[in-house]
């Protein structure tokens with residue numbers, strides 16, 4: 424059986440990446456890696472579903488025991504991708520989506536060169552600012568901080584395999600799925616299958 428594939432999705436806070444990931448998983452049935460974090464749960468977030476919420480001590484223990492494929496400090500919290508789930512899913516031939524920030528994405532690329540990296544963005548900074556303002560939950564100061572961070576993250580966009588502009592969530596969801604499917608159909612991914620089909624033709628045609 425073929426191993427599963429890693430699909431890394433990054434994007435600016437406010438670009439709608441979380442919603443897109445959720446919908447892609449629901450609609451197309453991909454497996455989703457649940458990260459561990461030391462940040463406090465936001466309202467409505469459920470342990471084990473949105474994140475595995477950890478104390479700093481537990482998180483550091485997991486680092487020591489090689490429990491993460493990658494981890495990073497983002498703002499003042501730790502975030503990491505649990506190793507066991509990821510490896511089990513890949514071994515079972517299931518494709519796994521990771522919603523992680525740019526440094527984590529680069530780390531995954533170094534370890535899994537055939538991971539597909541997708542960056543979700545707004546068309547420009549004004550749209551991002553409007554979306555952040557429309558959430559109504561953040562102060563101008565926080566919005567400015569997020570925009571500054573987005574500016575830093577934008578520098579990594581060229582490292583991704585695909586960039587998707589999120590003008591419309593449902594369209595974006597279908598585009599992400601199409602990217603994953605196209606990637607899986609690449610000839611480089613299917614050398615064995617090509618060989619089998621060619622042999623079959625040679626034998627029977």
Ligand code: 5GP
Pocket residue numbers: 433436458459462493494495497502503504505522523524526527528
């Ligand atoms: P938030 O606190 O808003 O849920 O997440 C903050 C940032 O951390 C987001 O960009 C999110 O994609 C990223 N993130 C979440 N989990 C992980 C992880 O396991 N590893 C890395 N490197 N980034 C993560």
